[in-house]
């Protein structure tokens with residue numbers, strides 16, 4: 395592409411819907427004609443019209459998105475660095491960018507919760523909002539963790555636990571832990587290397603990473619970041635209303651050696667995550683581009699902007715089509731009732747993930763661990779459990795190895811963990827995720843010794859007391875008071891409400 399240098403002053407003249415240029419990674423693009431086609435609406439682009447959009451663009455778009463989607467003639471040239479004024483780094487990033495020692499030393503993180511504390515300090519507000527939010531009143535998000543608190547151990551004694559082995563297999567693939575790194579979108583919101591941090595750590599620690607459809611990094615970057623030839627990855631699929639796009643994606647994943655296809659079935663539409671949505675009101679602050687004509691649907695936050703392609707018509711019949719597209723084992727991710735788990739087993743699928751999407755979808759959905767109990771009992775009644783060809787995973791709120799062992803005792807093959815790994819790499823890169831996995835290994839070893847189980851096979855239903863599991867005690871949803879009003883008030887701008 396031409397190396398023509400263009401001054402920042404020249405770019406700044408193209409700052410409206412009639413002529414809109416943006417700078418991304420030093421390249422200048424004329425996106426005027428693309429504005430009406432942008433899935434996230436034109437307002438978010440107009441906010442950066444005539445300016446550098448790199449920081450906002452990077453976490454949401456895999457590399458090459460502009461080159462792949464805009465005709466060559468829309469490429470204007472390179473920004474002349476001599477004409478660019480220093481752009482202030484956001485204050486939280488400043489703390490880290492200028493002085494990484496501004497963080498507590500990694501070895502001060504003793505459990506998964508510690509990463510959340512550090513990440514909250516480091517993450518930009520938009521990233522924190524997206525990662526930490528749950529749907530509506532976040533009752534299910536809180537329930538995911540508190541449900542584990544209603545399960546108690548029945549440890550056994552005088553067993554030789556000098557050697558403890560917590561290795562296992564998931565869909566026949568070896569794993570050093572009954573834990574996998576689950577799919578979470580927009581990895582670059584938290585760290586420039588995005589999902590690659592998870593790939594590196596998963597490879598080094600011998601666990602499996604589930605690659606998200608909505609990754610910030612490209613699929614090739616994530617697969618390319620494997621640290622071992624034989625490193626195993628799974629792929630999480632949002633089925634696109636345009637089935638040919640999905641077919642291409644699934645075939646590419648299979649050709650790249652991905653060993654499992656996890657079809658997300660709990661998100662025909664992404665949930666209303668209000669922390670995330672409130673961030674969108676900031677965009678209204680740039681009223682200068684408020685052309686008034688287009689009513690931006692600000693009621694869905696970033697989630698809507700990235701997910702309008704998801705097909706809400708997806709149904710059981712489509713699984714026949716999917717089985718023709720791939721030979722990979724197919725697992726349904728987001729099953730929340732025993733009836734659907736039994737149906738998946740009877741259809742001969744490879745398994746289910748009992749999950750409510752980390753509490754980001756339907757509020758008041760039950761926790762994966764609670765659904766696990768009813769699913770195992772229903773499968774047992776039909777002679778469908780245990781079944782080596784049908785594996786049950788759960789995710790949501792898993793923060794301790796004791797949570798993992800409760801799930802294994804109740805019949806889960808393994809558990810997915812999401813946010814803790816996002817927080818770990820947002821603060822410390824892949825080293826943070828490696829440390830998080832090492833902490834879980836240390837907890838696993840200690841807990842298995844103390845419950846009297848030398849291997850995962852010895853972790854059996856009699857080791858847990860689940861009598862209180864369905865006794866929900868959830869705090870009444872509360873308004874968020876002052877801090878919400880502050881956020882809302884930022885939207886009160888020149889154009890009176």
Ligand SMILES: Cc1cc2c(cc1C)[n+](S(=O)(=O)[O-])c1c(=O)[nH]c(=O)nc-1n2C[C@H](O)[C@H](O)[C@H](O)COP(=O)(O)O
Pocket residue numbers: 524525526538576577578579580606607608630658664727749750751752753754789790791792810811812813814
């Ligand atoms: C935290 C988080 C979770 C997301 C996630 C993004 C974030 C930031 N995204 S989302 O953008 O659509 O909501 C996905 C996703 O891409 N696909 C998916 O299947 N699950 C998605 N999940 C759900 C995830 O796979 C697990 O079900 C959930 O994270 C488990 O709960 P914990 O975070 O408490 O471990």
